Amino acid sequence: xxxxxxxxxxxxxxxxxxxxxxxxxxxxxxxxxxxxxxxxxxxxxxxxxxxxxxxxxxxxxxxxxxxxxxxxxxxxxxxxxxxxxxxxxxxxxxxxxxxxxxxxxxxxxxxxxxxxxxxxxxxxxxxxxxxxxxxxxxxxxxxxxxxxxxxxxxxxxxxxxxxxxxxxxxxxxxxxxxxxxxxxxxxxxxxxxxxxxxxxxxxxxxxxxxxxxxxxxxxxxxxxxxxxxxxxxxxxxxxxxxxxxxxxxxxxxxxxxxxxxxxxxxxxxxxxxxxxxxxxxxxxxxxxxxxxxxxxxxxxxxxxxxxxxxxxxxxxxxxxxxxxxxxxxxxxxxxxxxxxxxxxxxxxxxxxxxxxxxxxxxxxxxxxxxxxxxxxxxxxxxxxxx
Numbered sequence: 001x002x003x004x005x006x007x008x009x010x011x012x013x014x015x016x017x018x019x020x021x022x023x024x025x026x027x028x029x030x031x032x033x034x035x036x037x038x039x040x041x042x043x044x045x046x047x048x049x050x051x052x053x054x055x056x057x058x059x060x061x062x063x064x065x066x067x068x069x070x071x072x073x074x075x076x077x078x079x080x081x082x083x084x085x086x087x088x089x090x091x092x093x094x095x096x097x098x099x100x101x102x103x104x105x106x107x108x109x110x111x112x113x114x115x116x117x118x119x120x121x122x123x124x125x126x127x128x129x130x131x132x133x134x135x136x137x138x139x140x141x142x143x144x145x146x147x148x149x150x151x152x153x154x155x156x157x158x159x160x161x162x163x164x165x166x167x168x169x170x171x172x173x174x175x176x177x178x179x180x181x182x183x184x185x186x187x188x189x190x191x192x193x194x195x196x197x198x199x200x201x202x203x204x205x206x207x208x209x210x211x212x213x214x215x216x217x218x219x220x221x222x223x224x225x226x227x228x229x230x231x232x233x234x235x236x237x238x239x240x241x242x243x244x245x246x247x248x249x250x251x252x253x254x255x256x257x258x259x260x261x262x263x264x265x266x267x268x269x270x271x272x273x274x275x276x277x278x279x280x281x282x283x284x285x286x287x288x289x290x291x292x293x294x295x296x297x298x299x300x301x302x303x304x305x306x307x308x309x310x311x312x313x314x315x316x317x318x319x320x321x322x323x324x325x326x327x328x329x330x331x332x333x334x335x336x337x338x339x340x341x342x343x344x345x346x347x348x349x350x351x352x353x354x355x356x357x358x359x360x361x362x363x364x365x366x367x368x369x370x371x372x373x374x375x376x377x378x379x380x381x382x383x384x385x386x
Contacts, residue, residue, distance in 0.1 A: 001217040002369055004320035005161045005296050007258060007362050008208045010250040012196050018249045022146035026154065026173035029186055030243040034138040034157025034170035038071035038108070039238055040189070041153045041172055044182055045106040045132035046075055059099055060108040061091050062328050062346035063353050066232040068108060068136070069335055074235035079339060080104070081329060083346040087278045087300055090117055092348070097125060106132040109151065111140030113358065114163075114262075114294040115281060123150040138162060138170070141255045141293045149175055153182075160207070163293040164251040167207060169194060169241050171248075186240065193242040211364075216320070232334040255293050261365050262294040268374050269299065275381045276302035278355075296358040298324075304354040310380045311357060317372050324358050 020028060031037040046056050058072045062081040072079045080099050082091045089112035096107070107126055109117035119135060126133040135151035137143035141163035145151040154173040158166035174182040194200075209215050266282040273279060278300040301307035307323060314321035325332070328349045330341045344350070359373060 001220060001315070001318050002213055002320050002360050002364065003211055003216040003362070004322050004358065004360055005362065006211055007163075007165050007254065008211055009165050009167055009204045010247075010254040011204075012244055012247040013250040013253075014246060018253075020248075021142050021252070022154075022173055025149040026145070026175055027179045027182070029172040029174065029182075030241045030248075031170045031172055032192070032239045032241055033168065034155055034159060034162070035067040035071050035235055036238045037155045037157070037170040037172040038068070038134065038136060038138075039074045039235055040186060041132075041134045041155060042072055042075045042077055042106060043238070044153065044174070044178070044185060045134070046077065047185055048132065048181065049105040051103060051105070054103055056105040057101060057103040058106045058108060059091075059096060059104060060329075061089075061110055061349070062330070063089070063325065063349035064110050064112070064329060065138070065325070066329065066332050066335055067235075068110060069329060069338060070233060070235045072108075073338055074238070077105070078103075079329075081339065081341060081346060084348040084352055086348050087352070088280055089113070089115055089298075089352065093118075093121055093125070096122075100125075100129060100131070104129075104131060106134055108134045108136050110136040111138075111144070113281065113296050113298045114140050116140050116144040119144050119148070119150040126152075139295045141252075143173065145173070145175075151175070152178060158248075158251060161295075163255045163295060164248075165254075166243075166247060166251050167203065169243055171243075189238055189240045191240040191242060194244060194247070196244055196247060213318070213364075232332055232338075258293060258363050260294055261361050261370065262297055264367075264370055265297045265359060265361070265373075268370055269377065272299070272377060272381065277381075294361045296324075297361040298356055298358045300352065300355040301357055302355070306380060307355050307357050310377060313376050313380060314359075314373065317376055319360065319369060319373055319376070321357060321359050321373075324356055325353060326356075327353050 056077040057080045058077045059080045060068050082096045109122050133151045135145050135154040138157035143154040145154045156171040158164050158169045311321050330339045
């Protein structure tokens with residue numbers, strides 16, 4: 001089985017650490033995870049607000065990783081959801097503006113599968129209303145703010161399956177004009193060190209072995225692991241991490257050098273457009289303006305039934321395709337208690353969740369794999385389920 005996502009963990013670099021792509025504009029704080037980094041960003045937004053004890057509101061998309069909610073709730077804030085644009089993984093800006101209230105302190109701009117949010121437009125909205133703009137770049141690399149420092153801060157994740165895979169940890173990037181204020185807050189957090197010793201190296205070797213087709217196929221035979229399941233996990237604490245810069249630098253170089261198959265997918269699957277599919281990642285092509293690392297290649301089927309059949313057939317042919325989160329945030333178990341909102345309020349997000357199909361786009365995807373994908377999806381469109 002070709003795994004759905006995940007790149008191999010690099011060997012830490014030796015010698016002097018290289019400059020980070022954003023270091024002239026943002027200060028880097030390494031954190032225990034991407035979720036912890038996001039929660040720390042919300043902490044900063046709350047500290048700079050003037051709500052005087054009122055519950056702060058944080059705006060985020062109605063479809064996305066449940067860790068978005070966990071990071072907000074951990075700071076005592078209330079998530080406010082905004083529907084997506086039709087057939088796109090970005091928020092409806094008109095509805096976003098309508099969602100802003102006197103309690104709103106921040107907007108989370110979550111990049112999806114390598115497709116960044118529109119920071120320029122969101123930056124204009126946030127600046128005019130005095131809101132904190134957080135770029136959640138856990139699924140995108142490089143962060144869009146590294147090209148232009150629009151966001152007040154940005155979040156990276158180095159967990160398994162992310163563009164930079166270090167088997168854990170994350171980073172909070174704080175824009176330099178906020179650094180003095182942020183330092184007073186973040187330096188009070190507890191700190192632990194990541195040690196690259198022989199135990200870490202063994203874990204790296206085992207992890208990389210399990211990313212292979214045989215290794216991943218064996219993992220699928222262990223249902224108790226829960227590979228690919230979407231689960232809401234409350235965030236209990238936040239900590240800073242002393243992460244070896246040689247390890248982070250190796251992860252960045254690994255991500256930057258990774259070949260992209262997005263353009264091959266877009267060209268090979270273009271025939272699906274006439275059959276009612278949407279290739280919303282078609283602009284992630286080679287040579288596009290500032291293309292980012294594609295975490296997975298996503299496309300939208302005409303309907304849920306077609307999507308489910310495509311996932312089933314692709315997996316049967318050894319291609320690790322899946323439906324990703326499958327539901328809007330209010331529809332995920334446990335989150336419904338945190339967000340007592342009717343999922344029907346977000347029709348575009350619901351349609352996106354029901355129709356999304358993701359394909360592997362990591363370095364192990366071969367031309368033969370893409371041929372298999374094309375053959376299977378052509379079969380799905382020619383022989384719809386009765």
